[in-house]
Amino acid sequence: MLRAAIGTALVFTASGTLLGTWVSRVPAVVKHLDVTPGELGRALLALGIGSLVSMPLTGHICRRVGSRAWVAAMSVTAALVLGCVGLAGNLWQLGAVLFALGLVYGSWDVAMNVQGSAVDRRAGKEWMPRYHACWSLGSIGGTALGSLAARHDVPIGYHFTAVAVGATLLTLAGLAFYVDERTDQAPATTTGRAKVSRELLLIGALTLCATVIEGAAADWLPLYLDTGRGLSEASAALGFTVFATAMTVGRFLGTPVAAWLGRAGAVRAGGFLGIAGVALTVLAPWMPLTYCGALLWGAGICLVFPAAVSAAGETGRPAESIALVTTIGYGSILVGPPAVGALADVIGLGNALLTLAVLAAAVALLAPTVSQKRQAGSASIAR
Known part of the structure; x- marks a missing residue:
């Protein structure tokens, strides 16, 4: 189970890196679109709404197809959507892209937690806090890279695309060690x-x-x-x-x-x-x-x-x-x-x-x- 735990940690790290990258370049997005903080707040609300729409549905999906397949699908899609943030030309387009990012990122978050829980149950360990610590490290790393990119005036599109590729490769490496948790789930009874x-x-x-x-x-x-x-x-x-x-x-x-x-x-x-x-x-x-x-x-x-x-x-x-x-x-x-x-x-x-x-x-x-x-x-x- 140690290999599966390492794979899970890699996926959490990739997820944190992706979000940290977005957060680090919010000021650049504001300048690029020339929007006010209030307008940005409305666009950011779309990110949260997207997550809340997809998250409740993800458990059922993972039960059907497994967390490995769903993390693969959502992580690749999230990377593609992140690359599109730099293409947004106005507030409405940014809101639409962030809503899509929230949809796939929120679903990815649930699925990787499903996998982490399955690994812990099989190993009889309490590794979940460390997975979330890896997410925090990824977020810090993504923010640091974003600060470096901003200092050197790297265009948002190039920056986000490069990080998206790296995060996808890291996720795919982690998925190689995933377990199929669907056999762990008992059918529900009324009681x-x-x-x-x-x-x-x-x-x-x-x-x-x-x-x-x-x-x-x-x-x-x-x-x-x-x-x-x-x-x-x-x-x-x-x-x-x-x-x-x-x-x-x-x-x-x-x-x-x-x-x-x-x-x-x-x-x-x-x-x-x-x-x-x-x-x-x-x-x-x-x-x-x-x-x-x-x-x-x-x-x-x-x-x-x-x-x-x-x-x-x-x-x-x-x-x-x-x-x-x-x-x-x-x-x-x-x-x-x-x-x-x-x-x-x-x-x-x-x-x-x-x-x-x-x-x-x-x-x-x-x-x-x-x-x-x-x-x-x-x-x-x-x-």
């Missing part, structure tokens, strides 16, 4: 569906809390450190860098942590760390403590979404369950940060961010929902 629905309701609630906390950091943490704590833009950006680094490193360490504390124990500890991190970030009187808060914020929340995906993958219909949990995660990232912004207009950004501590407490409370459900059948598959 099984009811039980899964109750489980998924709680796992979904956990996912919602975690992804709102994570998304709020990405959208609001630098702004709060700048306007609320009086830091310079560079120092505020450093605060988010601390958060993102803690997320990535924490996910790489997630496997031994989960082995030590158990999956539920790791999530519960993460919830408590999240409470401390948010409180320190907002309330600490000394700036180094604020950075420590950002570190605890990232370290606390980093394992929750991978744990939720793993727990969903241990249900009787893992592909459909993972699709649902992933959809909830994406939807929460789209809706949560704007909700924090609306609340900030009423009570201030600092107080609005403090409400995230309540969600972190809910994460700790809901931690038992992701407890391992290893069955005898899983052991026989692993052998």
